[in-house]
Amino acid sequence: MKNKNLFDSFNNAIKGIIYAIKSERNMKIHVAVSILVLFMSLFLDLTKLEFIVICFSIGMVVTAEIFNTAIEEIVDLITTGYHPKIRIIKDVAAGGVLVASFISLIIGYFIFFDRVSTGLETGVERIRQYPMHIAIIASVITIIMVLVIKSFSPKYTPLKGGMPSGHAAIASSITTAIALWSSNINLTILCLILLFLVIQSRIEAKIHNFIEVFVGTIIGFIVTLFLFSIFYKP
CATH class of the missing domain: 1.20.58 (Methane Monooxygenase Hydroxylase; Chain G, domain 1)
Structure with a gap:
């Protein structure tokens, strides 16, 4: 059904995100980890570029999981039985999420590894200031x-x-x-x-x-x- 206005578009988009979080266990994990990473990043004295990269990585993983959920819903809607092609479609969609998650993990490793032990105290002081x-x-x-x-x-x-x-x-x-x-x-x-x-x-x-x-x-x-x-x- 077509949205009546911009407000309805935003409202329905948020409902879609919430549905994905409620219905998919992996989406719950991604969101929980994303919130934790964003919270930690405020303590670790990241540069603006590093923070942007972290946000982009989180957005990439969450977006991939949302598309994966949408594909699974479409596939389940058009078929009720088992078919090898259906299995392939779902596996490929899940593979996209895996690739995005792996890339984000690498990015997080290089950005956070050297800062976890040395930057926490500095980050707390920055927030207090x-x-x-x-x-x-x-x-x-x-x-x-x-x-x-x-x-x-x-x-x-x-x-x-x-x-x-x-x-x-x-x-x-x-x-x-x-x-x-x-x-x-x-x-x-x-x-x-x-x-x-x-x-x-x-x-x-x-x-x-x-x-x-x-x-x-x-x-x-x-x-x-x-x-x-x-x-x-x-």
Whole structure:
């Protein structure tokens, strides 16, 4: 079915990614490893080029696994019995994922090997010096948690409605980060007003109920507070 607008395109694309994660064990592994690698890379003082290469490698593996899942779904749709050609198609698709994973493993080895033992302490100090990094990490983790929780709902849409409210979660995360970073009561109050307006607009538009925005707000607050309490040293 054709998407009505750009919003629906993004929404359905995210639903496709979540379906692949929920239905494929290997996809769960790839995503878990990808999150771990991205988290580690923030501690290891990588250059911009190295970080871009890491992101490209992760994207390559995840994309290959998504295409592999799509091919398997198509094959299962058009046939119900066993056929040698079907087995070959699935094996070739899986082989593409294996090649992408192997290349990414080599790239990761050369980038991370010399830094794991020597760069960890330097990386932690860099993060402490740049609170913006902590705020970005907190926002990303908050988004991931919201999408994961939403994926368990039988009638979910990643970008609209459902438990919990993603808008409230992100707004809460940003508000908490600014409050902890700035230690400025006036700025914090302004951010709280904006957070309240976000929550009020989601409820008034009947996109979320109070419980959904409340849970989203708590998620954003706890994730951000936890990361700042560990890494931020004013």
